[in-house]
Amino acid sequence: MLLASVAERVYWFARYVERVENTARMILVNNNLLMDMPKNSTLGWAPLVSITGIADIFYEHYQEANERNVLKFLVMDPNNPSCMLCTLTNARENLRTSRAIFPRDVWEALNDLYSYTKENKSAVLTRRGRYAFLSHIIDSCHLITGKLSASMSHDQIYEFVRMGRNIERTDMTSRVIDVRADNLLPKHDEDLKPFDDIQWKSVLDSLAAHQMYRRYVHVRVQGVAVLSYLLQDWYFPRAIQHCLTQVEYCLRNLPLNEAPQYALVRAQRMVRNADVRKIVAGNLNSYINDLQLALIDLNAELTSSYFEGREVSATIYNIADKQRVTA
Amino acid sequence: MYIMAWILHCLSTQQFAEKLINDTHAMPINLNDYSSGNAHDELLTNTNRARPGAGKILNYLRSLTDAELRERREAAELAMQVMGITFTVYSEEGGGIDRVWPFDIIPRILTAREWYRIDEGLKQRVQALNMFIADIYDEQKIIRDKIFPKEVLAQSVNFREQCIGIKPAYDIWAHICGSDLVRGADGTMYVLEDNLRVPSGVSYMLENRLVMKRVFPELFEDNDILPVDGYSTRLFDMLAALSPRPAEFPSIVVLTPGIYNSAYFEHSYLAQQMGVELVAGSDLVVEDDIVYMKTISGRARVDVIYRRVDDLFMDPEVFDKESMLGVPGIMRAWRKGNVAIANAPGAGVADDKVVYAYVPEMIRYYLDQQPILPNVPTYLCMDKTQRDYVLDNLENMVVKPANESGGYGMMVGPAASLKVRREFLALIKKNPRNYIAQPTLNLSTVPTLCDGVIEPRHVDLRPFILSSDASHVTRGGLTRVALNKGSLVVNSSQGGGSKDTWIIETRSN
Structure with a gap:
């Protein structure tokens, strides 16, 4: 017996932890990339704001997408609901209300990470402190993921942890492709051509994929190969195809899985059948847009199947339920 | 292996005893100057001799050096932290925060002989209270017979007219009662109040014992201390007996107002201990007057709700329309007998300090008995x-x-x-x-470790009484202690802490 609300909190907890890790890595990689770019290059910190998908909120509060502003916004600005600190706070609230479910040391690890981030957040604004701060956060997220994997029963509850983690990964990977790859495709910035290689490499790096790419794809780092790797690889843990397969396994172990499976299959087909060469030649943005809609749809199906008590007629939800914020 | 350990243990207790005899004048902890003034002390007489049952613990305390005592205290604090025993303070910034509740390592002691009398007195009292509540929501005979004034009822804020005519199982309304006992200067144990709505504190009683077992294992071998850990099983059985559907494993839930409630730790603790679900109002729905909880597999019927939400927030259809903690329709389901609710909505009518004054009369009226435990003059x-x-x-x-x-x-x-x-x-x-x-009662005191010195501090005692098909009283209860010198206020929100409570079988029993 698993309460819908517990499943929901567990799912979002996993998504939030994954989100923090992804954000930290994204900043770190951009930081390294910029060091290699010519001083007058147009590339800067703005793409990071675009990736998070809330550029409008950013420009409400800041004039310019410079290093300091973007980092502040991504790491600690309460105006940004998915800033790292806010995301950790949300993760913590979700865990607090389902503490009985998780191994005790997961709570402790998350608490440590939360207070570390809170106390050291200004380190990210300095070039010197940035690396240590962000790597510590990435490591701590891995620690939590590892503790969950090693000390929690891999039962139905754990399926929601896995689903949360994998869906958050598909989300991040698709955003990275959307923003970074689009900038990189021919048609833009003739002056940056010589730097394509390192930029494509940084796309891989921001998903921790470079080393595995080199092992499995025997082509030098270039656009189409990178894109098909990130979209269609079966084995790389942040490739969308891989993540969706993981969700597929999770759903097999859950009841009432028909509607979410249906949505899942639609997304899986979009990925599997994609002809990357054609997409790149045509309109990458519109493809990614459709894919993101399919992923949103999958999340919505999970929500309505598992988190809302779907079998109950709509008239009897109470107020609290309607107002519950999930994202 | 075990035999060796046992022999070693005997040796060490023997040495320990010898140490006691030889070192008496080197006592680092001096209880000779201990004085509780006019108050009755639970462990020491006014000539500082041990009361029945307290001899061994006092000797033990005397045998400890300051450093050892401090060590025990730190061990207890650590254990509390590790076990995650917390309560929430409302006023903290950010909505609420978990705090470790102060715990004192010196236990409060009662002899089993005295306890059995208290146990009987509490059962008598709760039986009369339940008969009173049932009567009030039915024929109101006690008012007709002019024992209980109608005006008191008319002005009671906890009287729920929506409950008139409802017949809960076994005629029991207050399934879980926490009565506060205090001892006056003359040694009489009085009932100070009865908490019949959502009494809390039982989890601290259970956890305090676990902490004591970790910190003072040797004392549990030397004393016959009655165990307390059967409570969650008793609670489960009591709740299960209320199930409207005859089933081997009725579906029971603990209904909590949520993490910002000061007793959230207890709600989650009890749910875990009983192996039942901890739910919030939004986890439940009512359809066709049946209560369901929302699970990932759809709806699952609920038979018994141990609610820790106040009456007024339980059902926006009937009570507070704005309540977000409750479940619309839950009262309909209860009235139809499709779900049991403990404590029953409306039970709080007897949890009123004016009504309290009439409890001795109720005992005479309904049971035709003399009250075993007196009220504080009111x-x-x-x-x-x-x-x-x-x-x-x-x-x-x-x-x-x-x-x-x-x-x-x-x-x-x-x-x-x-x-x-x-x-x-x-x-x-x-x-x-x-x-x-x-x-003003001069509440009794118990020696308490305050900044490394043992001083008297005032205490009360909250036992918990369970009633459904049978009734059960906890062995002892939660001893709350006012940690501020001279203070009589024991509440956790106002500088109170707690102690373990030992009911000891003494040889003279």
Whole structure:
């Protein structure tokens, strides 16, 4: 017996932890990339704001997408609901209300990470402190993921942890492709051509994929190969195809899985059948847009199947339920 | 292996005993100067001799050096932290925060002989209270027979007319009762109040014992201390007996107002201990007058709800329309007998300090027995003669509002400033029905470790009484201690802490 609300909190907890890790890595990689770019290059910190998908909120509060502003916004600005600190706070609230479910040391690890981030957040604004701060956060997220994997029963509850983690990964990977790859495709910035290689490499790096790419794809780092790797690889843990397969396994172990499976299959087909060469030649943005809609749809199906008590007629939800914020 | 360990243990206890005999004049902890003034001390007589049952613990304490005592105390604190025993303080910034509740390592001791009498007295009392509630929501015979004044009921804020005519299983309304006991200077144990709505504290009673076992394992081998850990099983059985559907494993839930409630730790603890679901109002729905919880597999029927949400927030259809903690329709389901709710909505009618004053009469009226446990003498401000007496003697009185809990809104006369006394004078005159007064009791004390020194601190005791098809009283209860010197306020929200409570079988029993 698993309460819908517990499943929901567990799912979002996993998504939030994954989100923090992804954000930290994204900043770190951009930081390294910029060091290699010519001083007058147009590339800067703005793409990071675009990736998070809330550029409008950013420009409400800041004039310019410079290093300091973007980092502040991504790491600690309460105006940004998915800033790292806010995301950790949300993760913590979700865990607090389902503490009985998780191994005790997961709570402790998350608490440590939360207070570390809170106390050291200004380190990210300095070039010197940035690396240590962000790597510590990435490591701590891995620690939590590892503790969950090693000390929690891999039962139905754990399926929601896995689903949360994998869906958050598909989300991040698709955003990275959307923003970074689009900038990189021919048609833009003739002056940056010589730097394509390192930029494509940084796309891989921001998903921790470079080393595995080199092992499995025997082509030098270039656009189409990178894109098909990130979209269609079966084995790389942040490739969308891989993540969706993981969700597929999770759903097999859950009841009432028909509607979410249906949505899942639609997304899986979009990925599997994609002809990357054609997409790149045509309109990458519109493809990614459709894919993101399919992923949103999958999340919505999970929500309505598992988190809302779907079998109950709509008239009897109470107020609290309607107002519950999930994202 | 075991035998070796046992022999070693015997050796060490023997050495320990010898140490006691040889080192008596080197006692680092001096209880000779200990004085509880006029108050009755639970462990020591006024000539500082051990009371029955307390000899061994006192000898043990005397054998410890300051450093050892500090070590034990730190070990206890660590254990509390590791076990995650916390309570939530409302007023903290950010909505609420978990704190470790102060725990004192010196236990409060009662002999089993005294306890069995208290146990009997509590059962008698709760039986009468349940008969009273059932009567009030039915024929109101006690009012017709002029034992209980109609006006008191008319003005009770905890009377729920929506509950009239409802017949819960076994005629029991208050399934879980937490009665507060205090001992006066003459050694008499009084009932100070009965908590019949959502009494809390039992988890601390259970966890305190676990902490003590970790910190003082040797004492549990030397003393016959009655165990407390059967409570969750008893609670489960009591709740299961209420199930409207005959089933081997009825579906039971604990309904919590959520993490910002000060007792959230307890809600989650009890749910875990009983192996039942902890739910919030939004986890439940009512359809066709049946309560369901929302699970990932759809709806699952609920048979019994142990609710820790106040009556008024339970059902926005019937009570507070704005409540987000409750479940619309839950009262309909309850009225139809499709779900059991413990404590029953409306049970709080007897959890009123004016009604309290009538409990001895209820015992005589319903049970035709003399009360085993006396009430604290109580003056009802609604009665003119009694009110005048109270107003003339405010500086010696404890004045309490009729329906508050947690020690809020009360005045302790001897400690109150003239300004506060004047405020209460006005309050009482304005709304006499809402106030009662009691003479200031010099609550009994227990030696307590305060900054490395053992000093007397005032205590009360909250046992928990379970009632459904059978009734059960916890072995002891939660001893709360006022940690501030001279203070009589034991509430966790106001500088109180807790102690383990030992019911000891002494040889003379």
